[in-house]
Amino acid sequence: MAANITGKWWASTKFRGKVIALRREDQSVWERRASLSPANVRRLTRAGVKVIVQPSNRRAYPIQSYLNAGAVIQEDISEASVIFGVKQVPVDLLIPNKTYCIFSHTIKAQEANMPLLDAVLEKNIRLIDYEKLVDESGQRVVAFGKYAGVAGMVNILHGLGLRLLALGHHTPFMHIGPAHNYRNSAMAKQAVRDAGYEIALGMMPKSIGPLTFVFTGSGNVSQGAQEVFQELPHEYVPPEMLQKVADHGVGSKVYGCEVRRRHHLERKEGGGYEHEEYDNYPGKYVSTFSKKIAPYASVIINGIYWAVDSPKLLTLPDAKALLRPAHTPWLPISEGAPALPHRLLAICDISADPGGSIEFMNECTTIDTPFCLYDADSNKDTKSFKGPGVLVCSIDNMPTQLPCEATDFFGDLVLPYTLDILQSDATKPLEEYNFMPAVYNAIIASNGKLTPNFEYIQELRTMNQKSRHVVDVESNEMKRVLVLGAGRVCYPLLEYLHRDPAVHITLGGSVREEVDVLSRGMSRVSPVLIDVNERPDHLSSLVEDADIVVSLLPYHLHGAVAEACIERRTNMVTASYLTPDMAALHDKAVEAGITVVNEVGLDPGIDHLLAMECIDEVHMAGGKVESFVSYCGGLPAPECSDNPFRYKFSWSPRGVLLNTLGTAKFLEDSKAIELSAGGRVLEYAKNLEFLPGFALEGYPNRDSIRYARLYGIAAEAHTVFRGTLRFKGFTDTMIGLQKLGLIDPNPHPALHPSGPDITWRNLVCNLIGLSTMDVFYDNLKQRVADKIGADKLDAVESLGLLDETAVTKMSTPLDSLCHHLVGKLSFGNKDRDVVILRHDFGILWPSGVREQRGITLVEYGEPGGATAMARTVGLPAAITANMVMTGEIQQKGMVLPFSPDLYRPILARLRNEGIQAKESVITVSN
Ligand SMILES: NC(=O)c1ccc[n+]([C@@H]2O[C@H](COP(=O)([O-])OP(=O)(O)OC[C@H]3O[C@@H](n4cnc5c(N)ncnc54)[C@H](O)[C@@H]3O)[C@@H](O)[C@H]2O)c1
Numbered sequence: 001m002a003a004n005i006t007g008k009w010w011a012s013t014k015f016r017g018k019v020i021a022l023r024r025e026d027q028s029v030w031e032r033r034a035s036l037s038p039a040n041v042r043r044l045t046r047a048g049v050k051v052i053v054q055p056s057n058r059r060a061y062p063i064q065s066y067l068n069a070g071a072v073i074q075e076d077i078s079e080a081s082v083i084f085g086v087k088q089v090p091v092d093l094l095i096p097n098k099t100y101c102i103f104s105h106t107i108k109a110q111e112a113n114m115p116l117l118d119a120v121l122e123k124n125i126r127l128i129d130y131e132k133l134v135d136e137s138g139q140r141v142v143a144f145g146k147y148a149g150v151a152g153m154v155n156i157l158h159g160l161g162l163r164l165l166a167l168g169h170h171t172p173f174m175h176i177g178p179a180h181n182y183r184n185s186a187m188a189k190q191a192v193r194d195a196g197y198e199i200a201l202g203m204m205p206k207s208i209g210p211l212t213f214v215f216t217g218s219g220n221v222s223q224g225a226q227e228v229f230q231e232l233p234h235e236y237v238p239p240e241m242l243q244k245v246a247d248h249g250v251g252s253k254v255y256g257c258e259v260r261r262r263h264h265l266e267r268k269e270g271g272g273y274e275h276e277e278y279d280n281y282p283g284k285y286v287s288t289f290s291k292k293i294a295p296y297a298s299v300i301i302n303g304i305y306w307a308v309d310s311p312k313l314l315t316l317p318d319a320k321a322l323l324r325p326a327h328t329p330w331l332p333i334s335e336g337a338p339a340l341p342h343r344l345l346a347i348c349d350i351s352a353d354p355g356g357s358i359e360f361m362n363e364c365t366t367i368d369t370p371f372c373l374y375d376a377d378s379n380k381d382t383k384s385f386k387g388p389g390v391l392v393c394s395i396d397n398m399p400t401q402l403p404c405e406a407t408d409f410f411g412d413l414v415l416p417y418t419l420d421i422l423q424s425d426a427t428k429p430l431e432e433y434n435f436m437p438a439v440y441n442a443i444i445a446s447n448g449k450l451t452p453n454f455e456y457i458q459e460l461r462t463m464n465q466k467s468r469h470v471v472d473v474e475s476n477e478m479k480r481v482l483v484l485g486a487g488r489v490c491y492p493l494l495e496y497l498h499r500d501p502a503v504h505i506t507l508g509g510s511v512r513e514e515v516d517v518l519s520r521g522m523s524r525v526s527p528v529l530i531d532v533n534e535r536p537d538h539l540s541s542l543v544e545d546a547d548i549v550v551s552l553l554p555y556h557l558h559g560a561v562a563e564a565c566i567e568r569r570t571n572m573v574t575a576s577y578l579t580p581d582m583a584a585l586h587d588k589a590v591e592a593g594i595t596v597v598n599e600v601g602l603d604p605g606i607d608h609l610l611a612m613e614c615i616d617e618v619h620m621a622g623g624k625v626e627s628f629v630s631y632c633g634g635l636p637a638p639e640c641s642d643n644p645f646r647y648k649f650s651w652s653p654r655g656v657l658l659n660t661l662g663t664a665k666f667l668e669d670s671k672a673i674e675l676s677a678g679g680r681v682l683e684y685a686k687n688l689e690f691l692p693g694f695a696l697e698g699y700p701n702r703d704s705i706r707y708a709r710l711y712g713i714a715a716e717a718h719t720v721f722r723g724t725l726r727f728k729g730f731t732d733t734m735i736g737l738q739k740l741g742l743i744d745p746n747p748h749p750a751l752h753p754s755g756p757d758i759t760w761r762n763l764v765c766n767l768i769g770l771s772t773m774d775v776f777y778d779n780l781k782q783r784v785a786d787k788i789g790a791d792k793l794d795a796v797e798s799l800g801l802l803d804e805t806a807v808t809k810m811s812t813p814l815d816s817l818c819h820h821l822v823g824k825l826s827f828g829n830k831d832r833d834v835v836i837l838r839h840d841f842g843i844l845w846p847s848g849v850r851e852q853r854g855i856t857l858v859e860y861g862e863p864g865g866a867t868a869m870a871r872t873v874g875l876p877a878a879i880t881a882n883m884v885m886t887g888e889i890q891q892k893g894m895v896l897p898f899s900p901d902l903y904r905p906i907l908a909r910l911r912n913e914g915i916q917a918k919e920s921v922i923t924v925s926n
């Protein structure tokens, strides 16, 4: 209810003898406001109220003006029964048994202000919070909001000028200063108007295109901001027209768009918006702001009230999608008139809720440092105008930048309630008073207790304390990562995650030595022995204790881990292909609300990221990808390729061998080619010349046609091929072993672990069908040569497969051979590996020009240190895990890294780790 102060209230005798005080603000050096202006004080003193004003040279209204208004200026305010202030009061300055009217910031149980609330209760203070002075419809009746809007808009126009300059453009906004540089809002508006004349005269650079300003909310803040905006030559458009003006509007004015709830909120189920339902059940709604409105905004001025359970306007992943180049080929750009990096240039978050409606605003800026640049790829803020990102201004005390007007505005609103409040004597029971409902409902504490409406604060505190206690006790406020598998690619992942002191890692694996060795030297890595097949209960409890699981187990075990993650609602990351088993868990993962990111290693992984970066860029510029041929290999560096395979194991040996038996599908000149299992892929090997200094060959790897679809090039590409890279000689040797029957994953009676011992020579005799093992050695060699070709005999012999040494029997020929080869083909301490990844794109541009683009990544490992394979698998997986933990990836279910909000930040962070591909371009024809 609005208070009525009409009539000759000042003539009433009931105010005579009352004493109130206006305290000096001490919460911030910028705080120049007061809650009552000299004009307000004059009215009170005329009514016989004694108003004591504490001296302050910082207050914008000089002390003389309060003196002239009849106030008593003195340090000691203890005589007053009611003390008015703006911001929180230091605990030791709270005077017992008084009524205080302030913004206490305690109603959400804000931790920082709980000591203040405790002191209020202890000192028997009656606390009235302006934020809770509301009318019958729940609308706040006293607020500085309008001036937050005015100051915010001036600030963001000032920031926009500086940001555009850093991006290479002088604009009329350069002549607008920060709000506190102006004596009052009229002078600030004059500066805005002057900038507006220049805009109208066509002085905005053409290459930046039209500017659109989106205002969220329609309350005081938004209205204040729009008052300033309207000083520019402008046109308002409805949200549905925003895209059109963002693309094809003119530069001689700016465009405004006021976005109300109904424009972007819709029911999760069934769509539509209903005001009352939303007020009561905000959780039933989603916001389409990030998809339908934000992509067409140059500047967002956020002035909505945001409650914890209501949908966010912009999430962390939204920022990644928005901060990408806009497709505006019609703008006249050149080196001296560069294109903007993306359309969204600046956000003025006047709502200033860290982690709230603008999720990536995680700390308010200040009047001293009003701006930061938020870079979505690194998920970091910098206090700079230069570099990648969107400019954010989120000062939470903007009205104090225009202190006199803010004081006048607020004081006029609060004065009528002051008349009611000044009867208060905190020593007397609340029941003795008949406060007007607005005032009564704003009393948070009285007579040593929270008032009934605010008892929830105590519950909220208990809840907060409990959850903090759980965090403290159980995880020391740490993020808890469970890494499963302590094999060849694990170390760089651990090292990356362990850099964050707030991360604790549990490293689980079935081999004690592996988990112990890797945990050594990293204080926050705890080794745990676990066989995930044998101890599902143990797995489940480890998963329950984790915030995220990274599975670096052999890929056939990921399914069991994913089931445990679904059961325990824990997110998960793997570097492995999304197998049909894993894909089948998608719906369950969505239902459990968890994120499972797959294929974020090297191949699959970095290959996808680089492919998608190029494909999206080509598509954005109107081109087509006609062919995509990609090879990747984890190899020994050439100087370490001293064995018949020219190969050493830098990742799971069994996986390497099994892959030679897999099926493959690819598209070659519009013809789909399918290769059956059992070794056909090796027959398809061919020599490769893209790095002529290396003797490379390659053969098809799995189903490439699936990726044509997933990459979005199925309709335009005639060739899509993904292959495995080896040094020449690998496939010949492997074909030889296949022909001998050694690459066979099925059990063989001679290899039963509890059967009789057998030598490699005898096993080979058996496999090639010799009835006797007692065969003359030269004869055996001849028979082997007949079977596999004479050219492959040396390889078989030098691998010791014709020796009289015992086989470690592992049931199948493949596993027994794998065990044997691990001994022969492992990296020694002085060896190093190399990873080679090559993409060749055939691109057709709209002009008809054809281009051949090569993307090449060559990475060497450190002798005795991390292999290139481990770095290129472990780092993207670790970066992804980190992004899931920070909320940068929020998509639920089985996720692949094909969208820019994933591949851009992962690639950017890999570049920071020194992992960077090179690009070469050849224009082919016209
Ligand atoms: N995307 C890529 O580029 C890429 C590259 C390399 C590896 N990978 C994948 O990453 C994963 C790890 O590869 P790696 O080279 O480190 O493998 P690895 O064989 O060297 O290590 C596997 C680890 O899993 C452990 N393990 C095996 N069975 C287990 C069980 N039942 N319970 C608990 N632990 C068990 C082993 O002891 C070992 O620590 C594999 O799935 C692999 O296919 C992906």
Ligand SMILES: N[C@@H](CCCCN[C@@H](CCC(=O)O)C(=O)O)C(=O)O
Binding pocket: 554, 555, 575, 576, 577, 578, 602, 603, 604, 632, 633, 634, 635, 651, 655, 659, 701, 723, 724, 725
């Ligand atoms: N194709 C290259 C690089 C392989 C990296 C390992 N990738 C595994 C992933 C298996 C998985 O975990 O799903 C593969 O088998 O290709 C090469 O063979 O040298």
